[in-house]
Amino acid sequence: MRKQPRQQRSRALVQSLVEATGRVIEARGLEFATTNHIAESAGVDIASLYQYFENKEDLVEELLRHHASQMVAMATDYFKSINMFEASPSALLRGALSLGLGLARTNPVLLELAQHPKFFFSSQGIVQLENHLQTVATTYFMHHFRSYPMENLQTRLYIVSKSAFTLIARHLSEPHSMISDAELVDNMVLLYAPFFESGAVLKTEPLQRDDSAL
Incomplete structure (x- = not known):
């Protein structure tokens, strides 16, 4: 601006x-x-x-900031309504994914912008939305640190957040997706929930080359 x-x-x-x-x-x-x-x-x-x-790009950025702010407000209201600290990680994840997909589905502008990664993923509005959800998740797991003790929490949240936003955007951009929104949410929960289970190990060391397999 x-x-x-x-x-x-x-x-x-x-x-x-x-x-x-x-x-x-x-x-x-x-x-x-x-x-x-x-x-x-x-x-x-x-x-x-x-x-x-x-230019137009400047206007689109401001528009995405506007929609991101609305989604942050709606997400905040949702988490308050369900008393998120009493929910399991899977239930919380399912609720957040379903809410996000539902809001996007009813917003033709977001559906259009999801087809243009250059605008969508470079937007500071989308980054702020991701950061907000990561902050909410951090608060949740810090509250439940005894039930879900884990190292590298921020790394886990970063990976889940980035991949979830990308997957949802790709799904929304497809006019005829091979799976339904409900199927997508079900399988994303199955994919991401174990990331936060007690005892789940996250590989953070550089992978070693296995020459014996060559």
């Missing part, structure tokens, strides 16, 4: 441009959305748009 809006009028203008970006992407797709289309949809001239945003 070129400059931060400080007055109420300028903040309203920026918000209208972000909302217009979502409408145009939903209607035209990301590839065929332009700053001219966005300015027209927001009812402002193109010069006003360029006061705050350098």
Whole structure:
């Protein structure tokens, strides 16, 4: 963003441009959305748009930040509603995955952006969402450190978070996926839950070459 809006009028203008970006992407797709289309949809001239945003990429980043903030708020409400400290890791993981997939499925803009990894995975908004969920998980496992003692917790959370976001985005980007959302969640839980079981060992040393197998 070129400059931060400080007055109420300028903040309203920026918000209208972000909302217009979502409408145009939903209607035209990301590839065929332009700053001219966005300015027209927001009812402002193109010069006003360029006061705050350098290009379409800048607008998409702000849009993803907006959606990520909404998802953080919804996730926070969800974790409070289920009293997460009483849930098992598998149940907590299943709930978080189902919530994320459900929210994305009802959001045409996110479904479109998931098809463009360049924008989706480089977004600071998505990074902030990942960091928030990792923080929630850290709090959970620190609370249950006796039940789930493990080394390298942050490494485990990093691997699960990065791979889960990538897998979900790839799944959402497929118009005709070979598996349903429910099947994806079931198998992701089976895949990731053992990562946090007591006694699970995480390999952190460099792998040694086994010349005997050659």
